Amino acid sequence: MNISSWFVARKDLSQGNKTLLGIGSFLFPLLIWCVVSYVPFVWHPMVRISNPGDVDYFQSGMLVDKTVYKDEQANMHTAGKTPPQGKPANPIYLPAPLDVAKAFYTGFTTAPDQQDGQWLYQSLWHSIQIIFWGFFLSSIIGVPLGIFCGTYTPVSRLIEPFVEFFRYLPAPAFGALAVAILGIYDGPKIAIIVIGTLFQQILIIANTTRKLDYALIEAAMTLGTSRIKLLLHVILPGVLPEIYRDQRILLGWAWTYLIVAELIGASSGITWFITQQARYQHFNNVYAAIFMIGLLGIGGDMLLAALGKRLFRWNLSANKE
Amino acid sequence: MNTTNHLPSYLEQSDAVRNRFDRLKAREVLLEIKDLGKNYKTAKGIVTALKDVNFTVHRREFVCVIGPSGCGKSTLARILAGLESHTSGEVLLDGKPVTGPGRDRGMVFQGYTLFPWLTVKKNVMFGLEMNNLSATEAGREAELWLELIGLEKFAHAYPHELSGGMKQRVAIARALVNQPRILLMDEPFGALDAQSRVKMQAHLLEIWRSIDITVLFITHDLDEAIFLADRILVLKAHPGEVQELIEVPVQRPRSPEQFASPEFLATKARLESLIHTPEPEPDAEVKPHMIRFVNIADNVE
Ligand SMILES: Nc1ncnc2c1ncn2[C@@H]1O[C@H](COP(=O)(O)OP(=O)(O)OP(=O)(O)O)[C@@H](O)[C@H]1O
Ligand SMILES: [Mg+2]
Numbered sequence: 001m002n003i004s005s006w007f008v009a010r011k012d013l014s015q016g017n018k019t020l021l022g023i024g025s026f027l028f029p030l031l032i033w034c035v036v037s038y039v040p041f042v043w044h045p046m047v048r049i050s051n052p053g054d055v056d057y058f059q060s061g062m063l064v065d066k067t068v069y070k071d072e073q074a075n076m077h078t079a080g081k082t083p084p085q086g087k088p089a090n091p092i093y094l095p096a097p098l099d100v101a102k103a104f105y106t107g108f109t110t111a112p113d114q115q116d117g118q119w120l121y122q123s124l125w126h127s128i129q130i131i132f133w134g135f136f137l138s139s140i141i142g143v144p145l146g147i148f149c150g151t152y153t154p155v156s157r158l159i160e161p162f163v164e165f166f167r168y169l170p171a172p173a174f175g176a177l178a179v180a181i182l183g184i185y186d187g188p189k190i191a192i193i194v195i196g197t198l199f200q201q202i203l204i205i206a207n208t209t210r211k212l213d214y215a216l217i218e219a220a221m222t223l224g225t226s227r228i229k230l231l232l233h234v235i236l237p238g239v240l241p242e243i244y245r246d247q248r249i250l251l252g253w254a255w256t257y258l259i260v261a262e263l264i265g266a267s268s269g270i271t272w273f274i275t276q277q278a279r280y281q282h283f284n285n286v287y288a289a290i291f292m293i294g295l296l297g298i299g300g301d302m303l304l305a306a307l308g309k310r311l312f313r314w315n316l317s318a319n320k321e
Numbered sequence: 322m323n324t325t326n327h328l329p330s331y332l333e334q335s336d337a338v339r340n341r342f343d344r345l346k347a348r349e350v351l352l353e354i355k356d357l358g359k360n361y362k363t364a365k366g367i368v369t370a371l372k373d374v375n376f377t378v379h380r381r382e383f384v385c386v387i388g389p390s391g392c393g394k395s396t397l398a399r400i401l402a403g404l405e406s407h408t409s410g411e412v413l414l415d416g417k418p419v420t421g422p423g424r425d426r427g428m429v430f431q432g433y434t435l436f437p438w439l440t441v442k443k444n445v446m447f448g449l450e451m452n453n454l455s456a457t458e459a460g461r462e463a464e465l466w467l468e469l470i471g472l473e474k475f476a477h478a479y480p481h482e483l484s485g486g487m488k489q490r491v492a493i494a495r496a497l498v499n500q501p502r503i504l505l506m507d508e509p510f511g512a513l514d515a516q517s518r519v520k521m522q523a524h525l526l527e528i529w530r531s532i533d534i535t536v537l538f539i540t541h542d543l544d545e546a547i548f549l550a551d552r553i554l555v556l557k558a559h560p561g562e563v564q565e566l567i568e569v570p571v572q573r574p575r576s577p578e579q580f581a582s583p584e585f586l587a588t589k590a591r592l593e594s595l596i597h598t599p600e601p602e603p604d605a606e607v608k609p610h611m612i613r614f615v616n617i618a619d620n621v622e
Contacts, residue, residue: 219434219492222402223448223499224424233451237438314438314479 030097037096044088054081063089095284103284104291120273124292127258127269130186134193134261135254142201143243149202150209151235163202171196171257175264184265192264196257197250204246212238241312248304255297328587334570335584342568345379345551351535352378352401352503356410359396359561369560370396374410376554376566378503378537383529385550386539389596393561394539398507401537402428414502424452427496431508433488435480441491442467442476448499466494469528486517490524497528503535510545519577522548526575543592547585548575555595564595 005011013021036043047069052058055072069086076083090096095103107120118126149156171192178188178195212235220234262271270289277285334342357374360367370393378384386394399405401412403422412419414426435444442463449459467473470490480488489509496504510518522545529536540546546553547569555564570584579585 213434215430215432215434216436218402218404218422219428219430220436220447220451221404221422222424222426222428222505223451223495224422225448225451229451233447234436238436240438312438314481 033097037090037094040088044090046089046091047086048089049084049086051085053084054079055084058084063092092281093283095287099284100287100291103282104288107285107288107292118273120289120292123268123270123273123289124296127262127271127293128296130189130261130269131193131251131254131258133186134190134257135197135251137190138194138197138201138254139247142198143205143247146202146205147209147231147236147239147243149206150212150239151231156206160203160206163199167199167203172260172264175260179265186268188264189261189268192261193254193257196261197254200253201246201250204250205243208242208246209235209239211242241308241315244304244308244312248301248308251304252297252301255293258293328590329583331567331570331584331587331591333584333587334568335572338570338572341573342551345382348379348381350377351380351382351415352537353413353416354401354410355413357397357400357407357412358409359393359400359405360408371400371407372560372562374556374561374563376563378535381529381533381535383526383536383538383549383551384554385546385552386537386554386556387541387543387546387592387596388556388561388564389558390541392556392558394541394556395507396561397556398428398505398537398539401503402426402505404428424448424499425502427499427501427504429489429492429496429504429506429509431511433480433485433492433512435488435491435495437480440477440479441472441483444480444491445495445498447495452499462498463494466498470494470524484517485513486521489513489521493525493528497532497534501534503537506536506538508539508541511540518545523577525549530574543589543596544580546592547571547588548577548580553588553592555592557595567591 045066046063047066049058049060049062049064049069052060052062054076058064058072064086066088069084073083112119145159149159174195175188175192178191182188182191216238217230217234220230225234258269259271262269263275267275270293274286274289277283277289354374354376357371358369359371360369362368374397376384386397388394396405400407401419403419403426419426435441436447439447442460445463445466446456446459449462450456454462464473464476467476470493472487472490472494475483475487480491483491492509493504510521513521525536526549528534536549538546538549540549548571550569553567553569555567556562557564567588569588571579571582571588572584
């Protein structure tokens with residue numbers, strides 16, 4: 001591919017090139033991570049002690065700052081004692097890709113450290129359930145209400161000003177309240193996701209509904225369509241693909257509320273797993289869990305996108321994606 | 322235009338044409354418009370789109386409405402369709418006042434308004450199904466109409482797979498399958514290329530001839546208006562008022578050869594004088610003064 005051909009506005013790409021670039025978009029950050037992790041002279045601000053020498057507070061396997069290490073080495077030299085030995089290393093919070101990959105695998109194969117602990121997949125499954133119920137409840141209210149607001153101006157004027165106000169209230173701020181009302185288990189977590197999603201959802205769906213070409217509504221009216229049928233047979237099918245797309249974006253937002261939601265009350269799910277692992281400084285596990293969320297998110301979205309393509313075959317813009 | 326001197330007056334009618342008009346006017350009045358007026362309230366004040374419009378249309382008549390841009394043609398069609406309210410006067414269809422949109426008045430719009438989520442056949446079935454006809458019956462009717470417009474092969478295609486002309490043919494079928502009393506068409510062929518436009522005009526006349534339908538057709542193309550219409554309603558802008566209701570002296574059945582006939586040219590000359598003489602549009606006063614940017618020797622003319 002010629003570089004100058006990259007910057008032709010909205011030019012379409014061949015399927016092969018699309019796939020290639022898609023893979024590249026993942027390989028590129030991975031490559032940077034590998035370089036930082038495996039090339040010793042890139043970054044590596046710490047030293048992992050392999051032999052403490054005569055430094056009394058050094059231990060084998062300990063991570064120390066490079067300057068401390070250099071000072072102690074010089075001290076030992078001048079004192080004529082055995083200098084410590086070690087290898088350049090990265091801070092503990094940046095594990096190497098291979099370690100994370102291993103943690104990813106062992107997360108599914110090893111039993112939890114603590115007796116009351118959960119397997120990684122159990123934590124994940126719990127999180128998925130929270131997301132599902134939160135998003136489901138929000139959608140049951142938000143989608144119909146949004147469509148009503150987008151269709152009937154009085155409904156919109158009655159509902160939207162308050163919703164507009166409410167969406168600026170940060171959902172996590174309702175955490176304590178939700179716990180007081182709904183207990184410490186899943187109730188308040190689901191509630192936080194609902195509060196975080198619902199108000200945006202109403203406004204977004206209402207706007208999407210308003211974007212339906214009014215000429216289609218007029219055409220239907222001149223064909224003798226009654227009001228209720230107009231909603232069911234024109235407005236609904238007309239905006240469905242766009243609403244479907246909105247829902248995909250909103251589902252992504254719901255995931256971002258998950259972490260906050262799971263910290264409320266008795267922490268649970270993937271967030272509980274992450275905080276536990278971070279407490280024991282198992283950062284490889286932390287990264288593995290974070291990637292797991294990412295994979296679930298993008299995997300789910302790709303699935304929904306493929307489904308949308310089949311559902312809305314008539315929709316040109318959906319098929320272009 | 323010195324040729325006008327040799328033309329007959331557009332008011333002269335051959336016996337055949339006069340007889341036709343007599344028969345036409347003997348038909349019952351389908352649409353009656355009395356002192357129709359329409360004001361729009363805008364941020365800049367009140368805009369009078371239509372003022373004191375009076376005319377009647379007989380059953381199975383083909384009326385064209387022409388006039389300069391902004392004279393209220395679309396407003397008129399939309400009021401008749403019931404999509405817009407009027408501020409004064411009356412609109413009577415079969416003697417009953419028009420209050421809102423209804424299946425007795427079909428409409429074809431300039432933009433494409435087929436439902437993109439429905440196949441061609443389902444689009445045609447739409448009106449019938451909305452009026453509680455069973456799906457099988459609606460399907461049968463739709464198939465009949467698809468055959469009539471020659472699109473039976475595209476029954477299961479989606480609108481985005483059709484050309485502009487095909488889309489408008491489906492839109493006409495979709496409106497007519499409902500058996501409206503009158504078909505309102507607002508520049509339906511305005512977005513088509515010249516060739517498909519001519520085809521569509523002939524096609525429309527054929528449909529009009531074969532079924533019991535009255536047509537009110539809006540256009541700003543003079544040839545189109547003369548080719549299609551029995552009578553042409555000429556509006557003028559600011560405010561939109563009726564200038565003249567012209568009886569087209571061109572014989573039926575119409576054919577493209579008649580574009581050069583004296584009656585045709587006389588009518589066209591009259592329309593041109595009606596539409597183009599009034600006070601110049603504001604943009605007409607902005608005269609471009611072009612500077613030559615190329616070598617004098619490099620002449621394209
Ligand atoms: N919704 C509206 N609100 C305010 N003014 C309007 C509205 N619709 C039309 N008008 C005004 O009414 C006048 C007539 O408009 P209309 O669209 O009927 O003209 P038209 O003859 O169909 O023009 P064109 O040939 O460009 O389609 C114009 O001056 C226009 O600015
Ligand atoms: Mg118009």
